[in-house]
Structures are given as C-alpha cells and as structure tokens.
Amino acid sequence: MIENKLQNVNIYQFQQDLLNWYDTNKRDLPWREDQDPYKIWVSEIMLQQTKVDTVIPYFHRFITKFPTLHDLAEADQQDVLKVWEGLGYYSRARNLQNAVKEVVAAYGGEVPHTPKDLGSLKGVGPYTKGAILSIAYNQPEPAVDGNVMRVLARVLKIEDDIAKPSAKKQFENYVRELISQDDPSSFNQGIMELGALICTPKTPMCMFCPVQQHCKAFAEGIEEELPIKSKAKKQKKVPYAALLIKNEKNQYVIEKRSDNGLLASLWQFPMVPIDEIGFDHLENWVHSEYGVKITLGSKAGNLKHVFSHLIWQLEIYQAKTIQNQLYDQRLKFVDKEGLELYPFPVSHQKMMKFI
C-alpha cells in the first residue's frame, strides 16, 4: 500500500523542492540558533499542541531560568511550573523535568541519541523522539506531527481519518520512504514549516507551494477537503463557586491542587462543586472540607473557562474568615502581592481581576 501511494512520486525532486524552499523561507526561531539537544528538546515539548508565536516568549524565559539540562534537573518543581504558567498541559513540564533527572542519573547528562533510550523518557513520544533525533542528531527518523499529516495527506491524497491513532503509523512509514538521508533535520523541519506557513488547515496557499507539482490533492482540486478528520466530542459543563476568601489581615486563601490530574500541582482559589453539594450548603461544605469557617459575601462575577474536555462555569464570590491560621495542608494565606509567587492556571489568573 505504501508503494501504491508513493509510486508516482519523484522522491528526489520532492526532497530538493522542499529543502530549497526551507533554506530560504525558514523562520528565525530561538531554538534554531544552535543544535543544543537540550534546547531542541525543550522547544519540542513546548511546541506540542501549541503555536510557535505562543511558545517563543516561554522558551526565552525557560532557557534564561534553566540554561542547561543540569539547571533544570536541580530546580524546584514549583519554579518550573511558574515558568510554564499559562502555557497549558502542565504534565509536559513535570514530565520534562523528570526525564531530565533521568538523563543526569542514567546517561551522564547527555541527551540519549538512540530511539530506544530517548523514547523511554517521560513525555517523549514518537513525535518528540523523531524530532530530537533528526534535528539535534541529524538521524533520518520520522517526526510526524499534525503539520506533517496534513501536508502528506494532501500531497499523497491519503483519505484515512487522521484523528485515529492507527493513522499515524502509516504517515511514519511514508516519511521513512520520503525523508532526505543527506539532511533529515531540514527535511523534517521543512515539512512542518510548510504546514505552518503554506499548507495551512484552511485556505492553503497552493500558489506559493514549493511542492505543488507533487501534490495529488492540488491536482484534483480537493486540497480543502483533506485531511479527513473526525470531530471531537463536546465538553462537559461543570459549575463551581470559586471563593476569594479574605481574612482580617487582607490575606487570601489559596489552595495547592493535587499532584496528579487536571492542573496538577498548580495553585487556585478554593472551588466548591455546587452541583454536587448544593449552593445552600456552601459554607458548611467549606468548613468540613477545608476546616475554614467562612461568611459568604457578594458575588463578584462569572467566568467561563474552556478546556479541551470540559468547561468550568465559575461563579466568583467574595467571602470572609476571622481565622488567621489554616489547618489544611493544601491551604495557605497570601497577600495580594504574594499571589504572583505561585503558579496559577489562566482561569484563576482571570479571577485575580476581581480582587
């Protein structure tokens, strides 16, 4: 089946057209300034599910704070999360630090350069493994992300549902056939760059495409119909009362979230799942859950926060407590200025505007 899709493709010409275009059109990106495997690694983790423009400032701050793999390995996890604050998918940061510790412990601080060793590290899946091996170590390994699937689905007219896990293996096999042995780094980066700049999800700029003459979808005028991708299902709505609890010293109660699951190890203002406990029992529930006696005050506003799999509907309330001491390990009093020392998810950064 691979032979069938590739039999009419001039592989050498495809490589040359792509590599020539990439050479003159690649963006100047901070992780392209050298071939430091650590920096390539950090950038590839940040770029998962995240656009280049969003990543750039985070990458600068991260490398300034943790210039080497050893700096990251020795860092406090809360400091790592603070630099990651707002970027999302926080398990990426926790897994990256765990993996870096493993590299120090098991590989003398040198990023592994075999597929087996590299792929065994936490947070390094098939894509990231191929990206590091090709970009940092110039090995002809596939690095199939969404861009690559979109470009190849169009060029080769692949009509499988790319949302299915089974589809990705096929694309890796195509890349193994197509990839330049002379410059696998530029080939992989080039095809991703093409997907980001020309072969975009909507209204691709086929007139400027360096591989237009290789593209089956363009030839048939079906580039807008590919790739085929099934829709995600809708998110569940979850209502909460989120509490800005202030004591008599103008300090606020904040809570460290569990070290696993959603927004793990980040901080938040206490949230009450009102559909489970009922709004009338709010003060009692806070007392039994957190050991904090509060008096509910006025409503400060509403926030809707959308995740990929659920929607938080937050009703923000002011509340008071006369306690100056907390007995729950998760909780802490901090003043307004102290809030910025802790990593908060974006939803709770938005809540701070109501203070």
Added chain:
DNA sequence: AAGACGGGGAG
C-alpha cells in the same frame, strides 16, 4: 480505541 489533559486564535 477512547478519554484526560490547556490555552489561544480566526472568523
């Protein structure tokens, strides 16, 4: 194979 896991941008 399906669900958990964030956040941002375009229209």
Added chain:
DNA sequence: CTCCCAGTCTT
C-alpha cells in the same frame, strides 16, 4: 459566540 488546532499518557 463557534470552530479549529493536536502529542503523550492512562485506562
């Protein structure tokens, strides 16, 4: 508002 984007881990 609604729709789109999409790697890795867990179940």
